[in-house]
Amino acid sequence: MDWTKAKNILIxxxxxxxxxxxxxxxxREMQRSAAEDEDTRRRILTEYKVFxxxxxxxxxxxxxxLFVRPETEDRARIEQALAEQxxxxxxxxxSLRSAANAVLERCGLMTENTELAAPFETxxxxxxxxxxxxxxxxxxxxxxxxxxxxxxxxxxxxxKWYTPLELHDTKGEILGPIEALLQLLPEKDKEEAVVVRDxxxxxxxxxxxxxxxxxxxxxxxxxWKITDDKGIITYVAAYAQ
Amino acid sequence: MRKFLLAAxxxxxxxxxxxxxFAAADPAVTLVNPSENEPIVxxxxxxxxxVTQTGKFLHVSAYELQQxxxxxxxxxxxxxxxxxxxxxxxxxxxxxxxxxxxxxxxGAVSFFTHKVEDIAPGVYMIRIExxxxxxxxxxxxxxxxxxxxxxxxxxxxxxxxKSGTSQFLQSLLNKLFKN
Amino acid sequence: xxxxxxxAERLKNILLVVLVLSTILLLYFLWSDNAxxxxxxxxxxxxxxxxxxxxxVLYPERITVNFGAENYTxxxxxxxxxxxxxxxxxxxxxNGLRKFxxxxxxxxxxxxxxxxxxxMRARSVRADFAFAxxxxxxxxxxxxxxxxxxxxxxxxxxxxxxxxxxxSLFLCDRLGDRYYRLAMDGEAGFKELIAHIEASDNxxxxxxxxxSGVENDTLLPLDASGALAALPYARSIDPGDEDDAGRxxxxxxxxxxxxxxxxxxxxxxxxxxxxxxxxxxxxxVINRDGSFEYSASEADRGSTDFFGALTTALAFVASxxxxxxxxxxxxxxxxxxxxxxxxxxQKAYRFSFGLDIDGHTVYYADSEPLAVExxxxxxxxxxxxxxxxxxxxxxxxxxxxxxxxPFDLLTEHxxxxxxxxxxxxxxxxxxxxxxxxxxxxxxxxxxxxxxSGLLRPSETFFYRGRDERGxxxxxxxxxxxxxxxxxxxxxxxxxYTGAPAGYYGE
Numbered sequence: 001m002d003w004t005k006a007k008n009i010l011i012x013x014x015x016x017x018x019x020x021x022x023x024x025x026x027x028r029e030m031q032r033s034a035a036e037d038e039d040t041r042r043r044i045l046t047e048y049k050v051f052x053x054x055x056x057x058x059x060x061x062x063x064x065x066l067f068v069r070p071e072t073e074d075r076a077r078i079e080q081a082l083a084e085q086x087x088x089x090x091x092x093x094x095s096l097r098s099a100a101n102a103v104l105e106r107c108g109l110m111t112e113n114t115e116l117a118a119p120f121e122t123x124x125x126x127x128x129x130x131x132x133x134x135x136x137x138x139x140x141x142x143x144x145x146x147x148x149x150x151x152x153x154x155x156x157x158x159x160k161w162y163t164p165l166e167l168h169d170t171k172g173e174i175l176g177p178i179e180a181l182l183q184l185l186p187e188k189d190k191e192e193a194v195v196v197r198d199x200x201x202x203x204x205x206x207x208x209x210x211x212x213x214x215x216x217x218x219x220x221x222x223x224w225k226i227t228d229d230k231g232i233i234t235y236v237a238a239y240a241q
Numbered sequence: 242m243r244k245f246l247l248a249a250x251x252x253x254x255x256x257x258x259x260x261x262x263f264a265a266a267d268p269a270v271t272l273v274n275p276s277e278n279e280p281i282v283x284x285x286x287x288x289x290x291x292v293t294q295t296g297k298f299l300h301v302s303a304y305e306l307q308q309x310x311x312x313x314x315x316x317x318x319x320x321x322x323x324x325x326x327x328x329x330x331x332x333x334x335x336x337x338x339x340x341x342x343x344x345x346x347x348g349a350v351s352f353f354t355h356k357v358e359d360i361a362p363g364v365y366m367i368r369i370e371x372x373x374x375x376x377x378x379x380x381x382x383x384x385x386x387x388x389x390x391x392x393x394x395x396x397x398x399x400x401x402x403k404s405g406t407s408q409f410l411q412s413l414l415n416k417l418f419k420n
Numbered sequence: 421x422x423x424x425x426x427x428a429e430r431l432k433n434i435l436l437v438v439l440v441l442s443t444i445l446l447l448y449f450l451w452s453d454n455a456x457x458x459x460x461x462x463x464x465x466x467x468x469x470x471x472x473x474x475x476x477v478l479y480p481e482r483i484t485v486n487f488g489a490e491n492y493t494x495x496x497x498x499x500x501x502x503x504x505x506x507x508x509x510x511x512x513x514x515n516g517l518r519k520f521x522x523x524x525x526x527x528x529x530x531x532x533x534x535x536x537x538x539x540m541r542a543r544s545v546r547a548d549f550a551f552a553x554x555x556x557x558x559x560x561x562x563x564x565x566x567x568x569x570x571x572x573x574x575x576x577x578x579x580x581x582x583x584x585x586x587x588s589l590f591l592c593d594r595l596g597d598r599y600y601r602l603a604m605d606g607e608a609g610f611k612e613l614i615a616h617i618e619a620s621d622n623x624x625x626x627x628x629x630x631x632s633g634v635e636n637d638t639l640l641p642l643d644a645s646g647a648l649a650a651l652p653y654a655r656s657i658d659p660g661d662e663d664d665a666g667r668x669x670x671x672x673x674x675x676x677x678x679x680x681x682x683x684x685x686x687x688x689x690x691x692x693x694x695x696x697x698x699x700x701x702x703x704x705v706i707n708r709d710g711s712f713e714y715s716a717s718e719a720d721r722g723s724t725d726f727f728g729a730l731t732t733a734l735a736f737v738a739s740x741x742x743x744x745x746x747x748x749x750x751x752x753x754x755x756x757x758x759x760x761x762x763x764x765x766q767k768a769y770r771f772s773f774g775l776d777i778d779g780h781t782v783y784y785a786d787s788e789p790l791a792v793e794x795x796x797x798x799x800x801x802x803x804x805x806x807x808x809x810x811x812x813x814x815x816x817x818x819x820x821x822x823x824x825x826p827f828d829l830l831t832e833h834x835x836x837x838x839x840x841x842x843x844x845x846x847x848x849x850x851x852x853x854x855x856x857x858x859x860x861x862x863x864x865x866x867x868x869x870x871x872s873g874l875l876r877p878s879e880t881f882f883y884r885g886r887d888e889r890g891x892x893x894x895x896x897x898x899x900x901x902x903x904x905x906x907x908x909x910x911x912x913x914x915x916y917t918g919a920p921a922g923y924y925g926e
Binding site: 017022 | 432685686687688
């Protein structure tokens with residue numbers, strides 16, 4: 001038996017096999033990363049007529065659920081503060097803001113989590129200031145204070161509030177923003193165009209709960225809040241599971 | 242006149258003593274168990290007396306019926322009962338099998354229960370007397386209880402569930418396909 | 421040149437080895453990736469999977485023995501008479517049943533109810549279950565032979581043997597009112613079973629008809645010795661107790677597994693805590709008093725049978741108990757009722773369990789200790805309201821008083837029982853014509869059983885018994901009671917005084 005020749009043949013054969021296997025492996029990895037490629041996903045979105053008007057947010061770090069306390073309204077205290085308020089001197093933004101803040105302080109509704117949201121809405125003669133509930137930079141939905149100013153004074157304060165208590169000790173991976181947008185597709189009409197005007201990560205307390213009476217403790221879970229150009233808001237659960 | 246007085250006295254006596262001589266039964270008192278209708282097979286009595294009136298005072302006693310044959314006294318057996326009744330007083334006796342129990346009924350329905358063990362086959366008598374608060378006997382009833390010998394268990398013969406041929410075929414099939 | 425070729429050859433050898441190894445390596449990478457990501461550890465929980473064996477929970481509710489000559493008894497314990505003692509030689513029902521099913525010439529036929537009752541008047545023994553057990557599934561689960569003749573029996577609630585027909589074993593289906601006779605050649609050991617029971621110390625029982633003259637063969641003891649005393653108890657878990665918070669968390673994790681970290685926790689004003697995963701796929705409600713209810717709506721379209729569902733239920737119970745050992749009296753659960761339902765093309769079973777502490781049945785005045793509902797291979801509903809009783813120090817606290825005579829319960833409280841049943845629509849409301857005697861008789865006719873045990877009093881008793889710190893007050897006791905079952909309602913009476921102590925029943 002000529003071992004030398006046999007070895008030569010074997011070496012060549014194995015070399016070819018290895019190259020083939022390597023090639024198959026590399027090809028598969030390329031296919032996989034292509035599927036994960038952000039551009040591909042954007043392409044899918046565009047195919048389904050989901051257009052993005054805003055910047056895609058960054059991939060968030062893992063987050064834990066947030067335990068919150070639903071607050072009930074102390075109507076008497078609010079009415080009293082409204083009755084005792086000083087008239088607002090001017091109608092520029094700064095005066096309105098400080099007047100509203102002052103009244104909220106009087107009611108004890110101004111907490112470290114209360115933040116004024118950017119746009120003032122004006123409708124007819126009334127201007128509405130909307131305050132958000134923010135924990136560690138992340139808004140809590142649906143938690144708000146609405147302050148309606150009319151004729152130089154604060155006419156009405158309405159509040160739905162969740163006071164953040166503490167985070168759970170274990171964090172979970174968050175769904176990527178584009179993945180979240182992909183979740184909209186099954187519900188969507190294929191031909192209808194949807195323009196995403198805004199997208200942000202929030203903590204959300206699901207309004208539909210199993211309890212009949214108002215709870216004293218609840219949990220907010222991370223969710224992507226997607227607003228389209230018609231103003232319709234969709235929440236997508238943000239845990240990657 | 243004298244005859245009339247005598248007759249009246251007799252009638253009076255009869256009326257006075259009638260309740261005793263008739264051994265009348267108290268309608269509110271029933272012996273529920275043991276039943277006196279048919280012979281029973283048992284080795285113990287659960288004497289159960291139902292009283293459907295409150296405030297009654299009962300005295301319950303139970304006896305073996307014994308008769309003298311030759312020199313010995315023996316428990317009377319069911320078959321010998323007719324003869325027993327015809328015997329002379331000296332050859333009959335009642336042997337108590339329990340201490341006379343007293344019971345006062347409370348409520349609209351109440352029961353007196355008492356257990357007597359070691360009952361041999363024979364004839365027994367249970368007496369229930371109803372008295373008033375002073376102790377005078379108002380009613381008196383005797384019940385005869387017949388206790389049979391325990392015979393060989395009568396084996397219950399059931400219909401064979403399947404006829405011979407089909408049973409044979411069935412068991413054949415079973416043997417063939419037994420897993 | 422020789423040395424040159426020798427070196428070349430050596431190099432080639434090394435190259436061959438390297439190539440072979442790299443081929444294997446590449447093949448491995450390609451295939452492992454196909455198979456799935458990462459390593460998969462079998463048995464996510466790790467360690468042993470505890471479960472409760474079916475024999476531990478499934479045994480007759482009552483065994484009645486007729487020694488002949490109007491002598492009856494009801495042995496206090498049925499499991500050992502049904503299954504036999506482990507490693508013992510005493511005869512048992514299951515052994516006898518096995519012999520029948522294994523016999524070569526078995527014959528099975530239906531008989532009339534009258535014939536059955538007739539044959540039971542002789543020296544006999546009878547085991548009754550509280551629910552119907554499917555025959556085929558039973559044989560499969562206990563590895564019993566299943567001859568074709570058995571196919572005629574759908575389900576059974578009782579097994580009985582009579583010396584008046586020694587070649588027969590009787591099976592009856594109380595719910596379907598069907599009676600069957602199995603016949604074989606030879607003996608199956610039931611005579612020995614009756615003799616074995618006769619040899620032990622037995623309380624004498626009498627049928628109700630002997631006490632009251634009413635047509636009812638339910639057996640009652642004439643009297644009984646008292647060996648039950650009030651037993652202090654506490655809930656197995658107390659959400660209001662700081663010390664129990666850790667155990668609570670551990671238990672809640674058992675329900676949700678890894679998704680526990682992503683469940684929504686809602687706390688209600690009255691102290692109830694609700695854990696919810698997804699959109700109600702799994703919901704766990706923990707009540708302030710430590711009882712809890714779990715429901716899952718994940719659909720499992722699989723099918724299951726009685727024993728398959730029971731096995732699923734028992735495994736779930738074993739892995740979802742209050743954790744941690746507590747120095748407590750020995751307790752066990754037993755199967756008390758089984759209901760099956762059919763919805764959406766799927767059969768579901770609801771298993772209700774009772775509780776035994778220290779060998780005594782514990783009755784709940786207003787609830788049940790444990791219930792599990794299984795559909796397919798999934799537990800759909802789980803309810804647990806568990807207590808622990810302190811272990812009784814031996815010889816301490818046992819009263820020597822005579823217990824209240826059971827039959828007197830009827831004579832003293834028949835009007836009360838009748839009133840409750842009328843309210844529930846289970847008895848005709850007393851008309852003007854009904855006198856006490858007929859009311860008594862109708863109640864006596866409806867009695868179906870008597871037992872003794874410990875009663876956990878109703879909730880109002882519980883909350884009243886809390887001290888300022890909210891902890892259960894020291895006087896929280898299980899009360900010794902007689903339980904009289906009348907027309908599906910359990911009536912409780914103090915074991916010693918006979919005073920009514922509540923009732924439970926739909």
